[in-house]
Amino acid sequence: MKVLLHMCCGICAIPAVEKLLCDGYTITGFFYNPNIHPVDEYQRRLEAARKVSGEWGFELVEGKYDREKWFEAVRGHEYEKEGGERCLICYRLRLEKTYEYAKRHMYDAFTTTLTSSPMKDVSAINRIGGDIGGDRFIRADFKKNGALERASVLSREMGLYRQGYCGCVYGHEQQMLKEERTRGNESEKKQ
Numbered sequence: 001m002k003v004l005l006h007m008c009c010g011i012c013a014i015p016a017v018e019k020l021l022c023d024g025y026t027i028t029g030f031f032y033n034p035n036i037h038p039v040d041e042y043q044r045r046l047e048a049a050r051k052v053s054g055e056w057g058f059e060l061v062e063g064k065y066d067r068e069k070w071f072e073a074v075r076g077h078e079y080e081k082e083g084g085e086r087c088l089i090c091y092r093l094r095l096e097k098t099y100e101y102a103k104r105h106m107y108d109a110f111t112t113t114l115t116s117s118p119m120k121d122v123s124a125i126n127r128i129g130g131d132i133g134g135d136r137f138i139r140a141d142f143k144k145n146g147a148l149e150r151a152s153v154l155s156r157e158m159g160l161y162r163q164g165y166c167g168c169v170y171g172h173e174q175q176m177l178k179e180e181r182t183r184g185n186e187s188e189k190k191q
Contacts (some may be wrong), residue, residue, distance in 0.1 A: 001026045003138065004102040004110040006094060007060070008167070010048025010160040012116035015147035017056050019140070020111070028107070032063030033099045034070035035090050036167040044161045051158055063097055070168075078170050091120075092128050099133045105112060110136035116151065118143060119166065149169050166187065 001023045007013045013029065020027050023115050033048050036042040041063060043165035053060035095112060110133060115122045124139045129137035148158040155162065165175040 001025050001108045003107070004030050004098060004105070004107040006098040006110065006112040007031050007052075007076045007118075008033055008094075008113050009045045009121040009163060010052045010158075011143075011151055011155045011162060013049060013052045014151035014154050015056040015116045016111070016113040016140070017052060017054050018150075019059070019142055019147065020138075021056065027058050027110075028108075029058060029060040030063060030101055031060060032094055032101075033167060034066045035065070035094070037169040037172065041163070041167070043091045045163060045167070048155075051160060055124070055158060055174075058115050061101070063101065069093070074168075074170075082119070082166065082171055082174055083118070085119070085166075087166075088124055088128065090168065091125050092132070095125075095129050095137075099136070100135075109133075109136050109138050111140055113142065115140050116142040116148060117173070118148065 001024075003019065003020055005013070005016060005027045007029045017027065029052075032048055033042065033045065036045055046062065050060055057158045070090070070093065072165045074080060074089050077084070077089060091114060098110050098112065110129075112118050112125060112129065114125050126137075126139040130139060165172045
């Protein structure tokens, strides 16, 4: 069975790729992530995805980096907390584009590496994917059974870029504020 795998980054791809290949699927990676900002962050994550595809010997297709479409889609939800409506809109946008590509290029099924992340709502991702593609969406939780820990080890061995935030500019700002608060609290404790 030919599966189109939406890939958000190299580290999250590892458990999904291993599971899908072990289950006998033929996969193609699809890197469609207009949410990732800034451009150099996008390039680092794309390069990590390329390393994974090269290591496991599958094709990687790069979707259009359409930042304006992403900003338009999340307008009005910019400063919601991580995991809120902005994230659900972002998942939907990326999975819709993956499904469109899968249908146009005759893939039997599609799925996403987003469920590899401990920071993502797996049930929401699987629900959205199912809403979009029905039975053609492979519902999964790719971080189960130690797969995420194994991916962490393999990503270090491969020298993959390890990102510090979800990818979007708003998530990055929230992460930076959180780190500032943590540093501030640590400084207060030392005094």
